[in-house]
Amino acid sequence: MGQHEPVDAQKLRELDIRHHLHPFTTFAELAKTGSRIITRAEGCHLWDAEGNRILDGMAGLWCVNVGYGRERLARVAFEQMRELPYYNTFFQTATPPAIELAAELARLLPGGIDRIFYASSGSEANDTIVKTIWYYWNLMGRPEKKTIISRTLAYHGVGLGSGSLTGMSFMHEPFDLPLPRFVHIGNPYWFAEGGDLDPEEFGRVAAGWLEQKILEIGPDKVAAFVGEPVQGAGGVIVPPPTYWPEIQRICRKYDILLVADEVICGFGRTGRTWGSETFGIEPDMVAMAKGLSSGYQPIAAVGIGRRVGDVIFAAEKEYAHGVTYAGHPVACRVALENLRIMREEGLFERASGPVGRHFAARLAEFRDHPLIGEVRTCGFLAAMEIVEDKETRRPYPPERRVGFACREISIDNGLVMRAIRDAMVLAPPLTITEAEIDEMVDKARRSFDELARRLGR
Numbered sequence: 001m002g003q004h005e006p007v008d009a010q011k012l013r014e015l016d017i018r019h020h021l022h023p024f025t026t027f028a029e030l031a032k033t034g035s036r037i038i039t040r041a042e043g044c045h046l047w048d049a050e051g052n053r054i055l056d057g058m059a060g061l062w063c064v065n066v067g068y069g070r071e072r073l074a075r076v077a078f079e080q081m082r083e084l085p086y087y088n089t090f091f092q093t094a095t096p097p098a099i100e101l102a103a104e105l106a107r108l109l110p111g112g113i114d115r116i117f118y119a120s121s122g123s124e125a126n127d128t129i130v131k132t133i134w135y136y137w138n139l140m141g142r143p144e145k146k147t148i149i150s151r152t153l154a155y156h157g158v159g160l161g162s163g164s165l166t167g168m169s170f171m172h173e174p175f176d177l178p179l180p181r182f183v184h185i186g187n188p189y190w191f192a193e194g195g196d197l198d199p200e201e202f203g204r205v206a207a208g209w210l211e212q213k214i215l216e217i218g219p220d221k222v223a224a225f226v227g228e229p230v231q232g233a234g235g236v237i238v239p240p241p242t243y244w245p246e247i248q249r250i251c252r253k254y255d256i257l258l259v260a261d262e263v264i265c266g267f268g269r270t271g272r273t274w275g276s277e278t279f280g281i282e283p284d285m286v287a288m289a290k291g292l293s294s295g296y297q298p299i300a301a302v303g304i305g306r307r308v309g310d311v312i313f314a315a316e317k318e319y320a321h322g323v324t325y326a327g328h329p330v331a332c333r334v335a336l337e338n339l340r341i342m343r344e345e346g347l348f349e350r351a352s353g354p355v356g357r358h359f360a361a362r363l364a365e366f367r368d369h370p371l372i373g374e375v376r377t378c379g380f381l382a383a384m385e386i387v388e389d390k391e392t393r394r395p396y397p398p399e400r401r402v403g404f405a406c407r408e409i410s411i412d413n414g415l416v417m418r419a420i421r422d423a424m425v426l427a428p429p430l431t432i433t434e435a436e437i438d439e440m441v442d443k444a445r446r447s448f449d450e451l452a453r454r455l456g457r
Contacts, residue, residue, distance in 0.1 A: 009049035012037050036411070041068035044429050044436050046416070055440055057416045057426045062232060062264045063290035066341050067431040073296045073334050073341075080333040089118070089327040098327035101336050105303060108273055108339070111282045115309040117302045118326040122263035122289035123157030125300040126226075129259055129285055130161035131321055133224045136257070136308045139315050147217055149210065150226045151187040153234030156261055156287075165226055167234075183217070185209040187231060188239040191374045191385055191393060203240030211250045224257035224284075225250075229275025232264035232427070235420040236383035238376045244279040257284045257308065263300070264381075267291030268342060268430050271352025271379035278378070284308055294338045299331035347430045351379030358434045362441045363426070370457050371448055380430055384444075386422040386451075395422050406451045413450075415443035 013034040022030065037049035044067055046054045059065060080097065087095055102116040119125045130148065137145040148165065150156065156165035163171060164178035172178055188206040190199045197205065214222050225247065231237035251258040260283035265275025269291060272278045284307055289300035312319060342348055350356060360377040366384050367375050373387035386403060388396045396402040403419030410417045418425040428440065
């Protein structure tokens with residue numbers, strides 16, 4: 001099928017419903033509506049099977065940082081497939097792309113994080129982190145130090161370990177998660193949880209929950225704290241500036257590893273190469289995926305700092321962990337070229353420059369909309385909270401599904417916005433222009449206005 005050839009959308013929908021199980025889906029609901037078939041993309045826009053042009057305000061799934069249609073990435077993938085389409089990194093072997101990408105990531109990563117372990121998804125990366133934390137403390141002669149603390153509304157993946165790190169009850173209950181050794185504390189979500197405290201005071205209070213939990217469990221039993229610099233799938237929860245410095249102080253005080261999940265925040269999303277740089281975090285380990293290849297190939301990685309890396313590298317015991325596609329040469333080659341594009345075009349810093357400021361300023365206009373209780377931005381991450389009462393920050397009852405309704409309206413208006421509860425979330429490609437930001441804001445406003453009419457506001 002050629003790039004622009006027509007497709008039989010109805011036939012594809014029938015086959016999709018019959019054979020294709022989608023992630024995070026109520027299948028009975030999908031069977032009634034059918035899926036939207038996306039057929040091509042260019043820059044920041046998508047086209048569906050009916051020919052509708054849609055501005056992708058979510059960069060795929062937080063990942064298409066360099067935008068769609070990059071021929072350079074297709075070309076290097078083809079060249080690598082022709083030269084060496086696959087070889088593994090088991091049995092003391094390696095390929096040039098895997099080695100070169102590891103060296104490039106070591107150069108980019110902060111604070112002496114200079115050893116890289118590959119995976120194929122953020123979930124695999126965080127499962128690797130869980131096992132590596134436990135392996136490290138075993139090597140250190142501290143086998144009792146195994147409990148890992150993360151946060152409610154955290155998203156770290158869907159594996160047994162990464163899904164246990166994740167702090168969303170709707171993802172736990174169907175699968176009997178979390179596993180033992182995983183506990184959760186509250187998150188720095190000032191709009192929903194801050195009450196009468198000012199954000200800076202609330203940031204210190206929220207960080208204090210970590211110390212309380214450590215003392216409750218016992219510092220000798222707590223292995224690590226894992227957190228996203230900005231909680232993405234939790235609703236773009238941007239922490240107050242007082243939060244991360246206090247978290248880091250607590251981790252150092254009690255000899256607890258600090259892990260930054262950079263799967264969403266990494267590679268320029270917050271206006272620096274890493275969200276850790278934006279918030280002054282000095283992690284012991286980093287999870288990365290998504291923007292590593294801008295979604296053009298499935299690839300993820302774990303960056304391991306010297307405290308942990310030197311110990312496991314010197315161990316005489318086998319590091320008995322790995323997956324078939326770890327360090328896949330095609331994925332690594334594409335990721336390398338993706339990072340070259342980002343460096344050449346200044347995309348690591350673009351979200352903190354003039355275009356990023358335009359993004360924040362235009363979205364700030366929604367603070368005056370009758371439906372919007374708060375607008376949060378950090379680089380090219382944003383959330384607009386729909387509320388029933390702005391004065392009290394009271395949300396609509398969940399059964400009203402107001403965010404879902406807004407999402408559907410926005411797609412009909414030619415804009416992909418994600419609904420997380422009733423927060424409408426945006427994370428566009430880092431290549432978005434000021435004109436496209438204006439287009440995005442216009443379509444979002446039409447969507448909010450239509451929702452307000454339906455709600456009688």
